Amino acid sequence: MNFTQLFTYSSYVFGLFLSLTIMVLFLTWFERKALARFQMRMGPMRVGFHGTLQPIADAIKLISKEDILPAWADKLVYWFAPIIVFVPAFLVWVTIPFGKNMVLRSLDLGLFFIVAVSVLSILGLIMAGWGSANKYAVLGGLRAAGQLISYEIPLIMAILAIAILNQSLNLVEIVDSQVNIPNLFIQPLGLVLFFIAGLAELGRTPFDIHHAESEVVGGPFVEYSGAHWSVFYLSEYINTFTIGILTVLLFLGGWHWPNIPFSGNLQITLSVLVVLFKTMVVIGVIFWIRATYPRLRIDQLMSFGWKMLIPMAFINVTITASVLYYNLSLWILSIISIILLILCIFIIQRKFLINNEINTIKLISTKSLLDEKNEFELN
Amino acid sequence: MIGFLNGLLVTIKAGFRRPVTAQYPDPEKRLKIESRFMGFPSLTWDYQIEEPYCTGCMVCVRECPTECMSAKMKDNPLFSEGKSRRKKIIDEFEINLGRCILCGICVEVCNFDAIEMSHEHELSKRARNGNRFDLQQLLDLGIKFQSDTKWEPKQPEKNSGVPVKKINQNEDK
Amino acid sequence: MKINKTINSSDSVDLMINMGPQHPSTHGVFRLLLNIDGERIIEVEPHIGYLHRGSEKLCEYERYAQVVTLFDRLDYVANLNMELGFCLAVEKLMELEIPDRASYVRVILSELNRIASHLLFYGTYGLDVGAMTPVLYAFKEREKIQNFFESVTGARMMHNYFRIGGIKEELPDNFNNRLQLLLEEVSKGIEECDQLLSKNEIFLARTKNVGVISASDAVDFGVSGPNLRASGVARDIRVSKPYSIYDRFDYAIPIATSGDCWDRYYVRLEEVRQSVIIIKQAMDQMEEGPILAKVRRIARPPKGEVYFRTESPRGDFGVYLVSDGSDKPYRVKVRAPSFANLQSLQYLLKGAYIADAVTILGSIDIIMGEVDR
Numbered sequence: 001m002n003f004t005q006l007f008t009y010s011s012y013v014f015g016l017f018l019s020l021t022i023m024v025l026f027l028t029w030f031e032r033k034a035l036a037r038f039q040m041r042m043g044p045m046r047v048g049f050h051g052t053l054q055p056i057a058d059a060i061k062l063i064s065k066e067d068i069l070p071a072w073a074d075k076l077v078y079w080f081a082p083i084i085v086f087v088p089a090f091l092v093w094v095t096i097p098f099g100k101n102m103v104l105r106s107l108d109l110g111l112f113f114i115v116a117v118s119v120l121s122i123l124g125l126i127m128a129g130w131g132s133a134n135k136y137a138v139l140g141g142l143r144a145a146g147q148l149i150s151y152e153i154p155l156i157m158a159i160l161a162i163a164i165l166n167q168s169l170n171l172v173e174i175v176d177s178q179v180n181i182p183n184l185f186i187q188p189l190g191l192v193l194f195f196i197a198g199l200a201e202l203g204r205t206p207f208d209i210h211h212a213e214s215e216v217v218g219g220p221f222v223e224y225s226g227a228h229w230s231v232f233y234l235s236e237y238i239n240t241f242t243i244g245i246l247t248v249l250l251f252l253g254g255w256h257w258p259n260i261p262f263s264g265n266l267q268i269t270l271s272v273l274v275v276l277f278k279t280m281v282v283i284g285v286i287f288w289i290r291a292t293y294p295r296l297r298i299d300q301l302m303s304f305g306w307k308m309l310i311p312m313a314f315i316n317v318t319i320t321a322s323v324l325y326y327n328l329s330l331w332i333l334s335i336i337s338i339i340l341l342i343l344c345i346f347i348i349q350r351k352f353l354i355n356n357e358i359n360t361i362k363l364i365s366t367k368s369l370l371d372e373k374n375e376f377e378l379n
Numbered sequence: 380m381i382g383f384l385n386g387l388l389v390t391i392k393a394g395f396r397r398p399v400t401a402q403y404p405d406p407e408k409r410l411k412i413e414s415r416f417m418g419f420p421s422l423t424w425d426y427q428i429e430e431p432y433c434t435g436c437m438v439c440v441r442e443c444p445t446e447c448m449s450a451k452m453k454d455n456p457l458f459s460e461g462k463s464r465r466k467k468i469i470d471e472f473e474i475n476l477g478r479c480i481l482c483g484i485c486v487e488v489c490n491f492d493a494i495e496m497s498h499e500h501e502l503s504k505r506a507r508n509g510n511r512f513d514l515q516q517l518l519d520l521g522i523k524f525q526s527d528t529k530w531e532p533k534q535p536e537k538n539s540g541v542p543v544k545k546i547n548q549n550e551d552k
Numbered sequence: 553m554k555i556n557k558t559i560n561s562s563d564s565v566d567l568m569i570n571m572g573p574q575h576p577s578t579h580g581v582f583r584l585l586l587n588i589d590g591e592r593i594i595e596v597e598p599h600i601g602y603l604h605r606g607s608e609k610l611c612e613y614e615r616y617a618q619v620v621t622l623f624d625r626l627d628y629v630a631n632l633n634m635e636l637g638f639c640l641a642v643e644k645l646m647e648l649e650i651p652d653r654a655s656y657v658r659v660i661l662s663e664l665n666r667i668a669s670h671l672l673f674y675g676t677y678g679l680d681v682g683a684m685t686p687v688l689y690a691f692k693e694r695e696k697i698q699n700f701f702e703s704v705t706g707a708r709m710m711h712n713y714f715r716i717g718g719i720k721e722e723l724p725d726n727f728n729n730r731l732q733l734l735l736e737e738v739s740k741g742i743e744e745c746d747q748l749l750s751k752n753e754i755f756l757a758r759t760k761n762v763g764v765i766s767a768s769d770a771v772d773f774g775v776s777g778p779n780l781r782a783s784g785v786a787r788d789i790r791v792s793k794p795y796s797i798y799d800r801f802d803y804a805i806p807i808a809t810s811g812d813c814w815d816r817y818y819v820r821l822e823e824v825r826q827s828v829i830i831i832k833q834a835m836d837q838m839e840e841g842p843i844l845a846k847v848r849r850i851a852r853p854p855k856g857e858v859y860f861r862t863e864s865p866r867g868d869f870g871v872y873l874v875s876d877g878s879d880k881p882y883r884v885k886v887r888a889p890s891f892a893n894l895q896s897l898q899y900l901l902k903g904a905y906i907a908d909a910v911t912i913l914g915s916i917d918i919i920m921g922e923v924d925r
Contacts, residue, residue: 038390039688042400205682206754209907292386294754295682297907299591348753361818363804363826366791382751389748390685399692413699415724417706444618482621482712487720488849496706 012104024237025055031287038291065226070133078131082231084124088117089238097172099255099272110171111159122148129220141220144210150305151200157313158194161320162250175254182253186330189316189337191251198243205290209298244279252278417483417496419476421520428540433469433493439485447478463540477510492532497524573602580920596901603924611884616716616851624710627922630669632662633864635714640795641860641871642716645853653841654718655797660834663827668697669865670820673917674745680914681758686749693741700734716851718844735828742824759813763900763912774892777867778819783811789863801833813915850879866890888922
């Protein structure tokens with residue numbers, strides 16, 4: 001390609017990078033505000049109007065901190081780990097559409113590319129743990145890698161089911177085939193699987209055991225500080241945004257529901273706004289879940305992933321494929337999905353209620369105790 | 380699943396309520412201090428005589444659990460001039476507010492309504508010994524407390540410093 | 553059962569992890585040495601004493617009215633219960649009859665402090681299992697209670713309000729209205745807190761069948777308070793040896809059957825509801841009257857000794873007092889409930905996961921101020 005093409009493409013890439021950075025800064029502010037409101041407090045208020053300049057203050061603070069390098073750390077591994085976590089997070093955005101005709105490069109193997117590239121960041125996590133020369137960091141890094149690898153499978157299976165349903169791996173075509181009805185109504189089980197597996201991939205509550213502070217140590221990032229750590233922090237928020245927009249594009253109809261009547265540039269702008277609004281709603285749900293739930297222990301996390309999500313994911317793919325193969329109506333698929341979801345809920349309920357009920361408390365009135373004073377001393 | 384959804388319901392309902400934060404840096408948005416709040420001890424000023432109520436009897440110094448106070452009394456010049464009923468008056472008084480545990484025992488045992496717990500609770504000084512308040516600083520705290528809360532002594536007749544005219548004429552003290 | 557006292561470092565080849573004195577989850581300065589094998593804990597060695605301030609020795613140099621300030625700071629979350637224990641011990645030694653109104657005020661304020669202490673337990677336990685909102689909901693209610701205390705006693709935490717013979721000063725004028733409002737808000741708040749966390753499946757997975765202690769083991773270890781009641785033993789000092797005026801109220805005590813972490817947590821939540829019932833009955837029964845018995849300001853109990861037990865939010869709080877007739881105590885010994893409850897930690901943590909160590913420690917609800925004194 002000649003120079004002008006190179007120039008235009010690189011300016012597009014630069015524009016994408018810039019807008020993603022601004023998005024990430026906005027997300028950090030949004031998370032703090034949303035969490036604060038769920039906890040009946042206010043969040044950042046002093047830096048700028050209602051704290052809108054807080055992310056910039058955070059960025060300045062992180063950049064001005066000293067970058068500590070442990071003495072026994074493997075320098076190459078330690079330095080490259082953040083880069084390996086960070087680059088795939090941005091790289092997937094090459095093929096994700098923001099709105100109608102708003103994609104940098106619409107690849108025919110779009111979903112395949114996304115899945116393949118995003119798995120690379122797990123290697124970066126292991127490198128971060130190993131390069132820190134801290135036995136707790138190594139343990140934390142391996143735990144995190146185990147969690148991420150095991151939850152990749154339901155994620156990929158959910159994406160595979162959508163690809164089978166819409167007969168394409170190109171994201172623009174998947175969204176366009178949801179013109180009449182979003183995939184949410186056809187495969188509710190797929191949405192739940194994708195969302196939960198996505199939460200586990202991000203390392204967010206209830207799956208954030210690998211960087212929880214109330215455990216013994218802080219996980220693979222314990223030795224990083226300053227600008228190095230901010231790279232990990234940013235990549236987590238980029239991944240959050242990626243999962244959010246993928247949920248919208250794959251399941252919630254992208255820019256097609258509600259359908260926008262205008263045409264031309266106005267339609268494109270409105271489509272971008274519709275996609276962004278829906279993504280913010282999904283991300284709001286992610287923050288809502290973070291505010292409400294405690295976290296799972298590592299063995300409970302793994303058993304939930306392997307014993308509940310993976311069989312459901314496989315059943316989901318099989319049923320989608322068979323419905324499409326036998327040319328049955330798609331409503332059968334949604335009914336079977338809902339039945340499977342209810343079955344999951346039922347299994348989870350039974351797991352905790354087998355052999356004992358939740359409420360094991362009984363109230364003994366003091367008057368009755370005072371009357372039979374002799375026999376209540378030791379049961 | 381009901382447990383999951385119940386929790387989410389609680390948080391979303393709380394999300395629409397007004398936040399309960401009182402933004403401390405703004406003076407008008409702070410929490411209200413109750414009238415009985417026990418802040419740092421401070422000495423009160425008798426406006427009728429223009430002298431402190433404190434006579435230096437040292438009861439509070441003896442009763443303090445942490446022994447953070449010291450005092451010295453002197454003969455009252457206003458008494459010899461006939462302007463006050465207090466024979467002795469406080470000369471030096473020091474409280475180490477870093478040691479004070481704000482228990483209020485000194486106020487309880489004082490017979491002269493001289494020491495009161497003010498509403499001050501913020502104390503940071505740049506000097507190492509800046510928490511040791513002398514008589515004038517304590518009186519300043521007390522004057523601010525008296526004007527903010529419109530303080531009246533608990534036993535005004537007994538502790539008033541206004542000299543009483545004796546009925547028998549041979550002595551006028 | 554045999555408990556190993558020290559770990560000989562020369563013959564252990566497993567990993568030793570130190571949950572050091574500064575740790576976000578150890579509820580105060582408490583050091584826990586864990587000897588682990590993979591994910592399971594084999595040996596536990598707790599180290600205490602980081603908060604030792606010499607309270608019992610200091611009591612020998614202070615007059616009785618000043619000792620109350622020291623007792624405030626023992627269990628700094630349930631201050632009024634500590635003051636109550638000491639005042640009742642001295643009054644028993646002096647054989648003093650305190651006026652009824654003072655007793656009612658004491659009971660109302662102590663039960664309010666019990667609610668505040670259990671709310672703090674709820675908030676910090678939520679943090680231990682990883683939920684970040686319960687702590688703010690709990691502290692919102694606790695803030696209301698502390699504001700109420702400020703209007704009555706003058707301080708939010710270290711009240712110094714109970715005296716030998718009664719209470720320090722008369723209640724403010726709007727006491728009844730404010731207390732009524734406070735009880736309604738706290739009841740609603742605790743229902744919300746209950747709805748947020750108790751039946752959550754993730755919370756159940758973290759706390760059910762974790763850290764089980766049977767009834768006979770609990771009694772052997774000297775565990776008391778809500779921990780004992782959660783294991784199935786129906787023992788509450790307010791009922792078995794009623795002190796003050798607790799025999800005039802009609803309430804219930806919650807007993808659980810399995811003795812795991814969830815039961816210990818829920819027993820405390822139920823106790824909050826029962827405390828609200830006690831306070832309402834006390835408010836109805838309270839009448840006008842004097843607030844301080846006819847006793848000298850500097851109390852001089854006769855020579856003798858007394859041991860008095862009360863039910864603090866953590867368990868069986870005992871005060872042993874020896875008096876030699878002067879105005880200062882000869883010896884004060886405090887039987888702290890958290891100290892005895894902490895002994896069961898070694899037994900509970902054997903064979904548990906590391907992630908459960910924090911959960912179990914949180915459910916025992918210790919305050920290092922009274923463990924170390």
